[in-house]
Amino acid sequence: xxxxxxxxxxxxxxxxxxxxxxxxxxxxxxxxxxxxxxxxxxxxxxxxxxxxxxxxxxxxxxxxxxxxxxxxxxxxxxxxxxxxxxxxxxxxxxxxxxxxxxxxxxxxxxxxxxxxxxxxxxxxxxxxxxxxxxxx
Amino acid sequence: xxxxxxxxxxxxxxxxxxxxxxxxxxxxxxxxxxxxxxxxxxxxxxxxxxxxxxxxxxxxxxxxxxxxxxxxxxxxxxxxxxxxxxxxxxxxxxxxxxxxxxxxxxxxxxxxxxxxxxxxxxxxxxxxxxxx
Numbered sequence: 001x002x003x004x005x006x007x008x009x010x011x012x013x014x015x016x017x018x019x020x021x022x023x024x025x026x027x028x029x030x031x032x033x034x035x036x037x038x039x040x041x042x043x044x045x046x047x048x049x050x051x052x053x054x055x056x057x058x059x060x061x062x063x064x065x066x067x068x069x070x071x072x073x074x075x076x077x078x079x080x081x082x083x084x085x086x087x088x089x090x091x092x093x094x095x096x097x098x099x100x101x102x103x104x105x106x107x108x109x110x111x112x113x114x115x116x117x118x119x120x121x122x123x124x125x126x127x128x129x130x131x132x133x134x135x136x
Numbered sequence: 137x138x139x140x141x142x143x144x145x146x147x148x149x150x151x152x153x154x155x156x157x158x159x160x161x162x163x164x165x166x167x168x169x170x171x172x173x174x175x176x177x178x179x180x181x182x183x184x185x186x187x188x189x190x191x192x193x194x195x196x197x198x199x200x201x202x203x204x205x206x207x208x209x210x211x212x213x214x215x216x217x218x219x220x221x222x223x224x225x226x227x228x229x230x231x232x233x234x235x236x237x238x239x240x241x242x243x244x245x246x247x248x249x250x251x252x253x254x255x256x257x258x259x260x261x262x263x264x265x266x267x268x
Contacts (some may be wrong), residue, residue, distance in 0.1 A: 032225060039218045042250045049207070049257030052194050053264075059191040079180075086176060089169050096166060124180070132188040 023110040030114075031088040034081035041078045060076035079124060161220050168217035175210040182207070199261035211254045219247035 051058040065071045091109045094100045100109055182203055186194050197203055222243045230236040255262040 035218070035221050036225060038214075039222055042214065042218065042254075044210075046250050046253045046257070049198070049254045051257075052191065052198055053257040053260035056191040059194060081178060082180070084174060090173065093166065093169060095220075124184070128184050130185055131184060 013040040023114070024106045027088060027091075027113050030084060031092075034085040034088070037077070037081045038085055041074075041081070044074070044078070076121070078124065080121040082116055083120045084113065084123075087113045087116050087120075161223075165220045165234040168213045168220075171209070172217055175206065175213055178206050179210045192229060193260055198258065199264065201262065204258050204262035207258045208255060211251055211258070215247045215251035215254075219243060222247075 048062050051062040066075060091100070091113055094109065100106065150158075181196065186197060189197075198207065221242060226236060226239045226243060230239055
């Protein structure tokens with residue numbers, strides 16, 4: 001019978017950990033993660049509304065938490081998650097109409113989601129601080 | 137095989153398929169997604185306008201008819217949307233049947249609790265605004 005030859009060195013499929021994430025894939029995962037974050041973040045919205053209905057003291061507790069460093073951090077993350085999920089959602093609605101599926105459009109839409117959510121978050125916070133600075 | 141030879145004519149007309157609820161969740165998720173865009177923008181505007189304001193100002197703004205109605209629509213839309221979204225996540229990742237059922241129940245309980253608690257707060261503010 002034929003001799004067994006040494007196996008030819010073929011390129012292996014890249015392992016998940018060294019595989020370069022395509023941008024649409026990363027944005028898809030981010031859409032799920034931000035959605036899950038927003039899910040639990042609604043507790044803050046409910047807390048805020050209940051406290052406003054309960055009176056000045058409960059409301060000042062919420063206000064104190066929101067203006068603490070930790071509270072600000074959560075709010076900042078929540079703002080970004082909200083905007084990212086919204087822009088990603090609009091992208092999905094575009095796809096639902098059957099448009100935007102070509103390679104360049106997918107890349108462009110994904111990049112717009114990432115860049116748009118970060119810049120809108122920063123704009124909103126700069127604006128928020130200006131509004132707050134004016135009313136204090 | 138919703139429209140195939142294996143299904144009865146009645147099943148074909150209903151068009152619900154194996155999931156028994158057809159495209160209801162798919163459609164409702166898109167409907168609330170579209171509604172969420174203007175409602176969330178309105179929510180952020182309301183929130184930013186109340187930054188640094190005291191309780192009296194917040195109670196007055198949140199209790200005023202237009203803001204209260206927008207907030208109620210916002211809460212109804214996002215809690216419907218998030219319940220369906222989390223259901224998909226649970227069904228995708230949790231393969232243990234009892235655990236999946238428990239989490240799906242918990243998902244509904246959580247979404248409804250957030251919705252009703254928020255609605256209670258808004259309604260209390262808007263119905264109480266002339267009483268104080």
